[in-house]
Amino acid sequence: MNDLHALSVCLKNNDLSILDQTQLPNKQEWLVCDSIDSMVLMIQKLQIRGAPAIGIAACLLLATRAEKGVTRERFIAEASLLRAARPTAVNLMNNIDSLLEASEKEYPVSVVKEAERLFFEDIELCDKLAELGNSLIQPHNKVLTHCNTGGLATVGVGTAIGAIRKAHESGKQIQVWVDETRPLLQGGRLTAWEMGELGVPYQLICDSMAGMLMARGEVDCVFVGADRIAANGDFANKIGTYSLAVLTHYHKVPFYVVAPSTTVDLTCKSGADIPIEERDSFEVKGVKGGFGACVWAPEDAFVYNPAFDVTPANLVTAWVLDTGIYSPEDIQIGKLLG
Numbered sequence: 001m002n003d004l005h006a007l008s009v010c011l012k013n014n015d016l017s018i019l020d021q022t023q024l025p026n027k028q029e030w031l032v033c034d035s036i037d038s039m040v041l042m043i044q045k046l047q048i049r050g051a052p053a054i055g056i057a058a059c060l061l062l063a064t065r066a067e068k069g070v071t072r073e074r075f076i077a078e079a080s081l082l083r084a085a086r087p088t089a090v091n092l093m094n095n096i097d098s099l100l101e102a103s104e105k106e107y108p109v110s111v112v113k114e115a116e117r118l119f120f121e122d123i124e125l126c127d128k129l130a131e132l133g134n135s136l137i138q139p140h141n142k143v144l145t146h147c148n149t150g151g152l153a154t155v156g157v158g159t160a161i162g163a164i165r166k167a168h169e170s171g172k173q174i175q176v177w178v179d180e181t182r183p184l185l186q187g188g189r190l191t192a193w194e195m196g197e198l199g200v201p202y203q204l205i206c207d208s209m210a211g212m213l214m215a216r217g218e219v220d221c222v223f224v225g226a227d228r229i230a231a232n233g234d235f236a237n238k239i240g241t242y243s244l245a246v247l248t249h250y251h252k253v254p255f256y257v258v259a260p261s262t263t264v265d266l267t268c269k270s271g272a273d274i275p276i277e278e279r280d281s282f283e284v285k286g287v288k289g290g291f292g293a294c295v296w297a298p299e300d301a302f303v304y305n306p307a308f309d310v311t312p313a314n315l316v317t318a319w320v321l322d323t324g325i326y327s328p329e330d331i332q333i334g335k336l337l338g
């Protein structure tokens, strides 16, 4: 396979490495990923994360293995193991299904080609999203974002963060409120790091501060990503997104969701059909990771830890997909994919 480089994924001489996102921003450690089991674990531990990035990383591993001589029967079995690694982000399933379809003819060359195509497609989709999302941002806007939807979460410039980055690079002099995003702090650790690297002016806030800022008129718009968008426009994204959407509705702040078309799942009629991942209790009882472990809750505390929530379509101002910007009216007449 050709060498491929992104912020959190690297393929060199047919060996795949991923940047361990659990250790960011304190340490930049690249981990070699040479087996399906290790990739499943890396995805589950969120060492590689973000809907598009996990889909692409999984496909690159499958393709390198196909090229190294894994039989098609084994390839199919390994694809189904990876497909089930995390349940909510549909990009993983969509990307692997494309690879499986490609494998029907001229395996393994077709699989290698398809994995490379998916990699470059994600870069292209992100560029389109950035362009379209930027058109919704006005000069001097204060933009709030949640979780991490940037270069770490995709192999391109990102989705919601791609739009923010484009606005910054266009000289719009925006300011960004970065939600820390409990429990795993993708905002506090990853988005803050990316904003700093890109030189985008930002301030980190606790998730619970967003309402107060909106009440004070300090938020002009909210940009978030998605892990799965249902046919009626409801979408799943990092836990806390729904609360933000409700706040924007009350405070009449525009709320935009930015995602590639690989995040749309027309087999889900509404958000109720989207499976929601539940994660380990330790994530809520404290923090653990590259920054060490700190547990503050009673050891035997009862915990509920859904990793995502569903935002209903009626709270969304517009859906920014690579195929265009969709209004609530467009969604009602079923135009989601143009």
Ligand code: MRU
Pocket (backbone or CB within 6 Å): 046, 049, 050, 051, 052, 089, 146, 147, 148, 149, 150, 153, 154, 158, 159, 160, 186, 224, 225, 226, 227, 237, 238, 239, 307
């Ligand atoms: O659990 P994570 O960190 O993988 O969750 C990521 C998100 O919720 C992102 O907003 C989403 O995947 C879009 S990334 C472009």
